[in-house]
Amino acid sequence: MSFQGHAMDSTLSHLILRNCEIAYAITDDALTVVEVGGEGDILCNDHEVCLGQSLPDLVPELVGLEDVLADILGGDLPRFELAWANRETADGQTIYLTLVELPYRDRTGQIAGILHVAQDVTEMGMVDRQLAQSRNELRLLQDQLTRQNLELAAANAELRRLDELKSAFVSVAAHELRTPLAPIRGYVEVLLDEEVGSLTGDQREYLQIVERSTRRLLTLTSNLLDVTRIEAGQVELVLQSTDLHALVEAVAAEYGPQLEGRAQPLTLRIPSDLPPALCDETRAAQIVGNLLSNASKYTPRGGRIAVTVALAEEDGFLEVSVADNGVGIPANDQPRLFDRFFRAQTALLTGASGAGLGLHITRSLIELHGGRIWFESELDKGSTFHVTFPVADESALTAIEPARSAET
Amino acid sequence: MRTISKKICLLGDFAVGKTSLTRRFVYDLFSDKYISTIGVRVSRKTVAIPVGGDVVELTIMLWDLGGSEEFNLMRASYLRGAVGAVLVCDLTRPGTLDMIRTYADELLSVSPGAHFVLAANKCDLIDHQRLAQEHVESTAADVNAPYYYTSAKTGDEVETLFRHLGRLLIA
Numbered sequence: 001m002s003f004q005g006h007a008m009d010s011t012l013s014h015l016i017l018r019n020c021e022i023a024y025a026i027t028d029d030a031l032t033v034v035e036v037g038g039e040g041d042i043l044c045n046d047h048e049v050c051l052g053q054s055l056p057d058l059v060p061e062l063v064g065l066e067d068v069l070a071d072i073l074g075g076d077l078p079r080f081e082l083a084w085a086n087r088e089t090a091d092g093q094t095i096y097l098t099l100v101e102l103p104y105r106d107r108t109g110q111i112a113g114i115l116h117v118a119q120d121v122t123e124m125g126m127v128d129r130q131l132a133q134s135r136n137e138l139r140l141l142q143d144q145l146t147r148q149n150l151e152l153a154a155a156n157a158e159l160r161r162l163d164e165l166k167s168a169f170v171s172v173a174a175h176e177l178r179t180p181l182a183p184i185r186g187y188v189e190v191l192l193d194e195e196v197g198s199l200t201g202d203q204r205e206y207l208q209i210v211e212r213s214t215r216r217l218l219t220l221t222s223n224l225l226d227v228t229r230i231e232a233g234q235v236e237l238v239l240q241s242t243d244l245h246a247l248v249e250a251v252a253a254e255y256g257p258q259l260e261g262r263a264q265p266l267t268l269r270i271p272s273d274l275p276p277a278l279c280d281e282t283r284a285a286q287i288v289g290n291l292l293s294n295a296s297k298y299t300p301r302g303g304r305i306a307v308t309v310a311l312a313e314e315d316g317f318l319e320v321s322v323a324d325n326g327v328g329i330p331a332n333d334q335p336r337l338f339d340r341f342f343r344a345q346t347a348l349l350t351g352a353s354g355a356g357l358g359l360h361i362t363r364s365l366i367e368l369h370g371g372r373i374w375f376e377s378e379l380d381k382g383s384t385f386h387v388t389f390p391v392a393d394e395s396a397l398t399a400i401e402p403a404r405s406a407e408t
Numbered sequence: 409m410r411t412i413s414k415k416i417c418l419l420g421d422f423a424v425g426k427t428s429l430t431r432r433f434v435y436d437l438f439s440d441k442y443i444s445t446i447g448v449r450v451s452r453k454t455v456a457i458p459v460g461g462d463v464v465e466l467t468i469m470l471w472d473l474g475g476s477e478e479f480n481l482m483r484a485s486y487l488r489g490a491v492g493a494v495l496v497c498d499l500t501r502p503g504t505l506d507m508i509r510t511y512a513d514e515l516l517s518v519s520p521g522a523h524f525v526l527a528a529n530k531c532d533l534i535d536h537q538r539l540a541q542e543h544v545e546s547t548a549a550d551v552n553a554p555y556y557y558t559s560a561k562t563g564d565e566v567e568t569l570f571r572h573l574g575r576l577l578i579a
Binding site for chain 1: 413414415422423442443444445446447448449450452469474475476482485486488489490491501503538
C-alpha cells in the first residue's frame with residue numbers, strides 16, 4: 001500500500017501545521033507509522049526515526065487504548081480525542097497537547113490506517129493550569145478556614161459551657177453567702193441599738209466595724225448576683241415614667257451619711273421642668289448610686305461632688321452627670337474601665353474597697369435601658385461620668401392607658 | 409518471563425497527592441510545592457512481579473488525572489482502557505474520602521472488572537490527620553480495595569501500594 005500523494009506535503013499545509021503547532025502521523029492498518037509531518041518536536045525529534053515505529057510506542061497515551069484504535073480502524077468510532085495530555089520536555093517544562101485519533105482513508109475511501117493529530121496547546125494550558133491552581137489553592141484555604149472556624153466554634157462552645165458553670169457557681173456562692181448576712185446584720189443592729197444591753201465604747205466601735213464589713217459583703221454579693229443575672233440575660237426592667245429629680249434626691253439622701261463622713265459636699269443641679277424618664281426606678285437608683293459611691297470613694301476627704309441632670313444633646317434622652325475632683329483615672333486604664341473585675345491603678349492605690357464590678361453592672365444596666373455611659377477623666381483632677389435615660393413619652397403613655405382601660 | 413503492559417489511573421480529589429505518589433513511585437522524587445494537574449500526565453514504570461514460579465515484567469502506564477471537577481467531562485475518555493486505579497484520599501481532608509466511591513464507580517462504568525487499591529495519603533502529617541482508620545477501612549471495603557497509609561513525602565508504602573495493584577492486575 002502506498003500513501004504517496006496523500007500526504008499533506010504542500011507548502012501551504014506545512015505552513016498551517018507549523019503555525020498552529022500541529023504534528024501528525026499516519027499509520028497503516030497495523031498501526032505502523034508510515035508518514036510524519038507538521039511541527040517538528042511534538043511527536044519526535046527526528047521524523048525519520050518515527051517511521052516504521054508502532055504508533056502507541058510513539059504516543060504513550062495510546063497504550064491501553066488498542067480497542068479504541070481498533071474501533072477506528074473498523075469504522076465503528078469516527079474520532080477519539082484526549083485533551084490536555086501533559087508532556088515533560090527535556091528541560092523539565094510541561095507542555096500540553098490535544099491528541100486526536102481519526103480514520104485515515106485511501107483514495108478509494110477505505111480506512112487504511114489511523115491519522116494521529118497532536119496540537120500543542122501549551123499557551124492555553126498554562127493559563128488553564130494557573131486558573132486551576134488558583135482555584136484549588138482557594139478551595140484548600142477555604143477548607144482550612146472552615147476547619148478552623150469549626151475548631152473555634154467548638155472551643156467557644158466549651159468556653160461558654162465553662163463560663164456558664166462559673167456563673168452558676170458564683171450565683172450559688174453569692175446567694176449562699178448572702179443568706180446568713182441578713183441575720184448577722186440584723187443582730188448587729190440590735191446590739192448597736194443597745195436593745196439587749198448597753199455597750200462600752202470599744203464594743204460599739206468593734207460592732208460598727210462588723211456592721212460596715214457586713215454591708216460591704218452584702219454589696220459584693222449583690223453585685224456578683226447582678227453580674228450573673230445580666231450575663232444570663234435574666235435582668236428584667238420594670239420601665240415606668242420616673243421623676244429623675246426625685247430619684248436623684250433620694251439617692252443623694254441615702255448616700256448623705258457616707259458623704260458627710262468624708263466631708264464631701266454634694267451639689268445637685270436639677271432643673272424643675274425636666275420631663276420624666278422611662279426607667280426602672282430600682283435599677284436607675286442603683287446606677288446613680290454606683291456613680292455617686294465611686295465619686296465619693298475616689299475623691300479625697302473634703303473633695304467636691306456634683307450631680308447634674310439635664311436634657312441630653314441626643315434627642316429624647318435625659319443625662320445624669322456625676323462629677324468629682326478626685327484622683328482621676330490614668331489614661332491607659334480608661335479603655336478597660338467597664339470590664340468585669342477591672343480596677344484602675346488609682347483605685348488600688350487609694351485602698352478603696354471594691355471588686356471591679358460596679359461600673360460593669362452600671363454599663364450593662366444603662367444599656368438595658370437603651371441609654372449609654374461615658375466619662376471624662378484627668379489624673380489628679382477628677383472624673384465626670386455621664387449616663388442617659390430615655391425620656392418617657394407621656395403622650396404615648398396617656399394614649400395607651402385609655403385603650404387598655406377600654407379593653408378591660 | 410512474561411512482559412505485559414497495563415493502564416492504571418490515579419483518581420481522587422484535587423491536591424490529595426496523586427502526582428506526588430506517581431513521582432515518588434516512578435522517579436523516587438518529591439516536592440512540597442503544590443502544582444495543579446490539568447488533564448492527564450502519563451508515566452510508565454516497569455516492575456518485576458513474581459507469579460507462581462515465574463516472574464512477570466509488568467509495565468504500568470500510570471495516568472495521573474487532574475483532580476479538579478472542571479475535568480469531569482473529559483474523564484470518561486481518560487478512563488478508557490484502564491484496568492485498575494489507585495484511589496487517593498488525603499488523611500487531612502475528610503471530604504476527600506467521601507468521594508472515593510464516586511471515582512471507583514466512574515471507572516467501573518467504563519471498565520467493569522477494574523481493580524483498586526486505596527491510598528490514604530499524607531500519613532506523615534500525623535498532627536493534622538482527621539480521618540479515623542475505621543472510616544478508611546470501611547470505604548476501602550466498600551470499593552473492594554486493599555488500603556495503605558501512604559506518604560509520597562517519605563515514600564512510606566508507595567512501592568507496596570503500586571506493587572499490590574500490579575499483582576491484582578496480573579492475577
